[in-house]
Amino acid sequence: MTAAASGAPAGAVPVPADPVLAARGLSARYGEVQALAPLDFVVGPGELVAVLGPNGAGKSTLLRAILGLVATGGEVSFMGSSLPRRNPAAVANRGVVLVPEGRGIFGPMTVAENLELGSWRLGRDARERQRRMGRVFELFPRLKERLGQAAGSMSGGEQQMLAIGRALMADPKILLLDEPSLGLAPRVMEEILETLGVLNRAGLPVVLVEQRAPSALKLAHRAYLLSLGRLAAVIDPREVQSHDQLAQYYFA
Amino acid sequence: MTSSPSTILRKAFPVPAQPAPRGRLAAVAPWLVAACIVGYALVAGGYPATVVGFALIYAVFVSGLNIFMGLTAQVSFGQSAFAAIGGYASAILTTQHEWGWLPAMVAGLAAALAAALAIGYPTLRLKGHYLSMATLAIGLIVHEIAVEWESVTLGYLGISGVPPIDIAGYEVSSDRAVLIMLSACVVATALAVARIRSSRLGRAFAGIAGSEDAARALGINVARYKLVSFLLAAAFASLSGSLFVHVVGYVSPEVFSLHMVILSFTMLYVGGIGTVAGPVIGALVVSVLPETFRSFRDYQDLAYGAALILLLIYAPRGLAGLFAALDTRRKP
Structure with a gap:
């Protein structure tokens, strides 16, 4: 579980060949409203994947869709077999564990x-x-x-x-976090992100949804950028050198 | 801090899951007040005994409601239906079919559980107000059946002559015997609720009450545990209905009207929702309160209403919560 996607060639965004979590054509609806257009989303063994984007981009919806908390299209497989839909308890039983937005304590x-x-x-x-x-x-x-x-x-x-x-x-066999930094002082946030880094380096795959992109990118092996319910880009964090470059992605 | 995690020594384990520290007074005070009210009724007999007797029956009913509304944070306006099913089953089976009170009570319980399962299974998957509306409907439907199914329920006339409960040949019919029996029922109910609350089941309820999504994400089957909570509430409602008809000797549709629902909600909130003692102290205080204002004559309802409003302003977490607040304030 320690082999991350770091072995992939630099330049192209490395996508793990043997993902633990793989969503294909995953989409989500709230009633009539399509909140997430079909997208592919993969997490490799030991990877920390960031999901970035502004408010309302569909980041939380993506996590909720993986868990089956919302009506979804497409397919999600985890460690080789597909995850049940609309049965979050069963998904949790497979080791896919969510830290919900607003903490839900x-x-x-x-x-x-x-x-x-x-x-x-x-x-x-x-x-x-x-x-x-x-x-x-x-x-x-x-x-x-x-x-x-x-x-x-x-x-x-x-x-x-x-x-x-x-x-x-x-x-958990994989940990999904929905904006853990929300409403926290920067110092506290750094502390929490650092802990996530520790967990991840110990082999736990992590999906980190964040609005504060820079701190998430420091940890991430790969980042998905969402915008208006669509996948805008998949980024290699090592290639993002500056704020301006990131802003380009945001507003592209 | 986390890059060099501090070494936690083995002696740090085991870690007991301790409940939040609560003062002794907070735990005991509601029960002392309840015991005083029941004690007074025991000594006085007569009308006070009747009022307190009803209150104790309500205490069983509201304790059940508390499992669903307090521990699990759901809303049901229809618990009166399950009390009606239990009450009518006891009345009909003992007067028209010469059943003993115990088998009749068990039959009522089974019928109430079956009804709760039938209404709960499809509706508990729904959230919040859908469930509330469904439960309101079943309360009204059962009331309507009690009125219209005259050949069995005798309609508005009601069924009279229901025999009192007898235990080992001893008929529980005197004021004091009834009070003692009902007190025992309330104590047993409270013990059961306390047991449920601290059990794994109670933890699941608390998780659902805290956040359904978070509970789901932890692998708790929310729909199933909501149903269990609903069934438990229905069971206590049914038992209280049976107790009522045996104590009063009479049943009519009015007994299980919407008024019962409103009264039980008042008791639950005045006593302290989510606590074990709350429903008991709430049932007693809300029953006794109007009586203490009897000397106000025309203004009795007004004084009662004002007292309730004051209680909810100054004790928003109920009487049980008030004692807890007083207790923590005493400490440095």
Whole structure:
């Protein structure tokens, strides 16, 4: 799981030959409204893929479509077999875990209870649950100090750490994050992105939806740029040298 | 911070999942108040005993409603339907078919669960207000059936002469015996709700209450657990309906009207939605409150209404929440 797409020739945008996640012709609708035009989307083993674009570009919809939270067209396969549609619980059971926009933490519950819910599909295996919890605390020591605290009473950054920690409790095979930096101070955001880098370097494929492109591009192996519900470009982050160049993509 | 993760020692495990620290007073106070009200009724007997008896039956009903609305954060306007099914099953089977109260109660429970399954399975996949409308409809439909199916329900006339519950040959019919039996039912109900709340099932409910999408993303089957929550609420509603007809000896469609729904909502919010003690203290206080304003005569309803509004302003999380707030304020 450590072989990233770095072996591909420089210049062309390297697309992994043996993707873990592959969407073909994936599209999404909210009722009558097409929110995402058909696109291909792949994530290779150990890759961190950024999905960039302005507000309303369809970034969140792409994640929701992968999970089957919205009505979709096309096909999504994960680790060689296709993912069920309109059954997000079953998708989660395959190890495709989403950290939703706005974090979706359970505010009235304690940090410990939130983490416990993260390992829902583990059932009653207390030892494994504790092992996973220990791993989360290694990444986010602050969560350990706040175990008994109501999750809703923590700072935005801590809540985001909890949201990621809770997702890790599910022992994901791939982690999807919807704008984890939203509403966070730049320093806190850097901290969280750094942690994602650590996770990714340990072999976990990550899909990172971000509006703040520069920080996401620092981590990403590849980036998909969405605009108005369509795929505008696939970018090799090493080729993006300047803000201007990125702006060109945005407004192209 | 994360590029050099601090080493967490083995001794850091196991990590107990501790609930949020809550004061002892907050946990005990609602039960003390409830015990005082029931104790007073036990001593006084007569009318106070009747009022408190009804309140205890409502406590069972509202505790069930609380599982669905409080723990799972769904809305149902139709729980009266399941109380009606349980109540009518008990009344009809014991008066017209000479069943014992227990088998009649179980039959009512089964019928209520079947009805809840039939309405819940298709509608619980829907979100928010669709579900509410569907539940409102079933409440009205069951009420209508109770009125129109005269050959069985005797329509508006109602069924009278329902025998009291007897336990091992002892007929529970005196004020005090009824109060003691109902108190036992309420305690058992509260214990069951507390157990459910802290169980894996309760965690699933809480997850759904927090965010359905987030719960789904964690692999929780939202539709299934909503249905389980709905069935549990219906079960308690059915039991309370059966208790009612045996205690009062009479049933009519009016008993399970929309008024019951409104009253139970009031009890749930006044007591404290989502808490174990809330429905119990809410049922008691909302039942007793109008009586304490009896001396206001014409202004009784006005005073009652004003008291409710004040309660909801100063205790927005209900009486159970109020005790908790007072308790935390006491501490440094």
